Amino acid sequence: MTESGYTNTKSGWRSVLRHDVPASLVVFLVAVPLSLGISVASGAPIAAGLVAAVVGGIVAGAMGGSVIQVSGPAAGLSLVVADLVQTYGWRATCMITLLAGLLQLLLGLVKVARAALAVSPAVVHGMLAGVGVTIALSQLHIVLGGQPQKSAVENLLELPSQIVNNHGHAVLVGVITIAVLLVWNRLPRLRAVPAPLAALLIGAAPAAALGWDVTRVDLTGGFSSLEGPVFPSGDWHAIMSSVLLVALLAAVESLLTCVASDRMHSGPRADLDRELTAQGAANLISGALGGLPVSGVVVRTTANARAGARSRWSTVLHGMWVLIFTLAFGWAITLIPMEALAALLVFIGIQMVNVGHVRNLRGHGEMPVYFVTMGGVVLVGLAEGVLVGLGLAALLSLRRLTWLSVQVRPDGDRWRLVVTGSLTFLGVPRLTEALRAIPAGAAVELDLHVDFMDNAAFEALHHWRLEHERAGGTIDIDELHDEWYSAAVRGTRMFPAKSPFRHDRWWLPWAYRRPGPRPGEILPMPEPAPAVVSPGNGGEAVPDLLKGAQEFQRRTAPLVRPLLTRLARGQAPSHLFITCADSRIVPNIITASGPGDLFTLRNIGNLVPRHRVAPHDDSVMASIEYAVGVLGVRKITVCGHSGCGAMAALLGEIPPAPAEFDTGFPALRGWLRHGRHTLARFVATESTEDDAGPLDRLCRLNVIQQLDNVRSHPRLDALVRSGTLELSGMYFDIGAASVHVLREEGFTPVPTLRTG
Template sequence: MASDNLIQHVPASSGGRSSSTFAADFASSVVVFLVAIPLCLGIAVASGVPVAMGLISGIVGGLVVGAIAGSPLQVSGPAAGLAVIVFGFVEQYGVAALGPVLVAAGAIQILAGFLRIGSWFRAISPAVVHGMLAGIGILIILGQIHVLMDSKPAAGGIQNVVAIEGSVEKLWHDGITTQTLALMVGVASLLAMIGWEKFRPAKLKLVPGALIGVAFGTLLAVGFALPIARVNLPASLLDGISIPGASDFMRLTEPGIFVTVLVIAIIASAETLLSAAAVDRMHDGERTKYNKELFAQGIGNGICGMLGALPITGVIVRSSANIQAGAKTRLSAVMHGAWVLALVALLPQLLGVVPLTALAAVLLVTGWRLVSLHHVRHLFDQHGWVPVGIWFATVSLVVTQDLLIGVGVGLALSIAEIVPYLRRRLHIETAETEDEIYLNLTGAATAKSIPALLNLLEKLPASQPVRLTAPDLHYLDHTCAETISEWVQRETRAGRRVIVEYASSESSERHHRVDPQLRRFYSEAAA
């Protein structure tokens, strides 16, 4: 154990180590840049705004948020999860009203960071978070089906379903139409992307499928000189910057706009911290400082608002590419922002040949991944029907009604699940010996216990074995069970020995028979 600690704390100050770290970050930044470009363009299209706004957000997410982020390997930029919200907002209030909304939402995120409430976002039920993302994914798919056919999407899910017949009819007027050509290029891009991700050579595993799909669609459109819609960029990136005026900020007093401020602040924060938690599970290095990450996102969104760009969050697609490419520090995220800036400043004409239908193909895949049916199977296998029901209710209402309604109902259902146990507190008894740290949980472990529980778990001395017991734990909800399981898995990967003991007393067995969640949790921990 002592030798492990010595190895772990050797400072990386030698020239060789520094140069190797820089080389790894440099290579990773190029990979993230190749992933980010089609997503920045595509999310702007899905948001119903000029593509320059997506590129500006990508630059800010890299250069600004990357430099001050609390999650060392997370990459920030425009997120598909907010595209649906922005699209509906812009349709109703106009693009000019978006800047002040982002400034206000960023201020809320900064305040949340200062008030240290970042950990409370982790107490949101996974069923609600993934249900929200799945609903957004379905809305993205329904909208981008129209873009794939060179038609304009509607603002809502039901409206897009109704409008599909009209978009399809445009494919068959007097022979081959531009809509038909767009659909052919879009489908070719989609097949190229899926085929690359399924069959790509091992030596080229870091080349993103989105880049291949967009490149293939672009080659088809340019090679055959097809008259289909392309990316429209201003002559200069500075022309794409639209600083909001005083009259725009005065509109924040309008009820609908103020509600959007709260929605973007909450959804952007939740998506960022969800992504950060997933990023932490992918590596064994420095953990996310959640309140610092909220502060950084607030700064980034405030700057995006002042530049007239799109809202940003921490995004899992770019972050996972960053980690898989071998990134070591946040420098990779910063450099990827510099590459986006360089491309837009030096070679904007290169982006101007990209067909919109190819970007729609990228977003169709992105939307499908947000739906994440494997998470539903995980919820059912590990936690039963209740969280699956919460997930389904959230998805249904996000798609058919409104994102705020869907998330609100999902949160209400998740709270209703634990109402009978809210009066019972979770008590955590700790004891430390030379060999182990003992943690004993008693009472009821619900979502409200998560901030205090995580604060304790994440402050435990590194590498020392932990024995977790809960002989008198009466209740464990699925949110708390997921949180503990993820911590156990992460610490085990990092080399810590964690023992979860199943209580054998007669009274404890009776509690476990009453609460199937406890049985599932112990079974998973034992496995």
């Protein structure tokens, strides 16, 4: 298949015949009844919907940016068209469609299609739901044998009287049609025939056979009955507004359908600018020929994808089938009762209120936009409802962008004030209320976790700070994000846009976060602190550990809590990571991994005892068995590092024992016996020119040896041989902060990914 969606090889034509031709027939069978129904709902000639289906299929299908999207008359535009027909007449409406297509064509050529995606989907779905309710209410009157009223409210008020009156054959046709639509797709053997087509045929059959008194579809003259467009008369401001409304609504619906179509197939991705240009050309031609406005349609696109379409030939062919059918078998359309088409429209209108969209919007807090838009369309009008929905969506977005949390609480002998979000003039009342709750002269810890601060907020906060310090209070300000407050105090201009949150200090050692030395300076050895909580040290934990836990609770816990809540039910790590217990090795830093990624096994020297070797040790194999057998881990990585103390001990560089260990580290010496195979490999391996020294070479060889030790266990070796388990080696050069990976030729540095 070529990039454009056409095929130009023998195998490609086979694919068209095998996949696209059958799919085009399915879409054709769906498109004909829907096009007829939308013509009725729009108040347009019946043939106008068929013209739009033909032009949408052939023109938009051949030129469009999506290979499977199907275009044609859309129910979402029917209210606009019906209003235009009542205001200007049908031929003038065709000219508005033509001008709308010209505008779409120009917008596509200047490549602004992606701007349409900025419209909130809640507004679009709410608009379609409102249109669906309006269509269903109006067409229900036709099903009942009456006439629709001027508005949805009037249709709703008149509905009870329509229901209680006896309407005879019209009701029977409508009930049969709706019943077929409800049950057809639940019968697997009948799904080959689209439900709309089956419903119209079955609804029309008894009416024709028994001579029921129903209204027939009028297709007198077919395509030849349509007349060309004429310029509308009236206020040109209103006319241009109508052109803009048709162009934008059709464009947004088409582009959103185009984006959705990408999820339905694995072929080339859609080109939105090309799609908008194609929609413009299709509307220009459809308006010139007397057809309805054209847009991408979800129902037909979904049917096309489910039928197995592979290229744009399916869309083009479906338009050709509609054309051939109308020219050759147009007489058959006149047998369809209008009540059956009305019943089809009632069913379509109800389906446009998509419960699935409501569920999706609920999780994002956009349900008010959906229901307000839908209500506005039903009660006031389509354009007004959309504008109200857009306004509400903008207000809710502004509210989210300016969200602010202010928490103040006593913390021992101090007060803690935490400000999170965007600190603008809108949040000043809440901020000042919290500041008034702090007693004069109190010691305050102020955490500013803000991504923006305007001048009004700075003035309020700074004035309070000066007054509080003047009254004898103290304020310790910690800006966890950008230094908006500090920059304003210094008179430094900050970039006006909101800045992304940064967390760039969590990985520093405790000693680097104390007042005094900074990274890059020579650090003094920290003063020893109590190691355990006991009555002898006053019941206090290690100060650094406790402060670190407090910092985690304040800064990190709110960020990781949603993730850890999901992980609390169980773990599914991808790697078993075996590394040294050395305090300088932090696996999650050197692998940029997070909670739930690594099942970590740490010991002195990252050693793995060989199978049935003395001294016996079950702890390492217990971890490996649990990772592989219970957690289903399929990758084991052994990671060594430079300057390993265990390897130094193997070379005879172990330090002398303190007095309390005057027996000479018996447990440690026993454990290091598992490294004798590493030492043997070291003795048997010749040094190379790039060796950094004996210790560095032993540390690297130790990784290779431990991978061999893993395979010394028969069950693990069998998994490796079968390809179920994968082993890898890594080496971390502490001084260079460089990660090396084991390959056939040895350890090679992991390349740095560069962007731009």
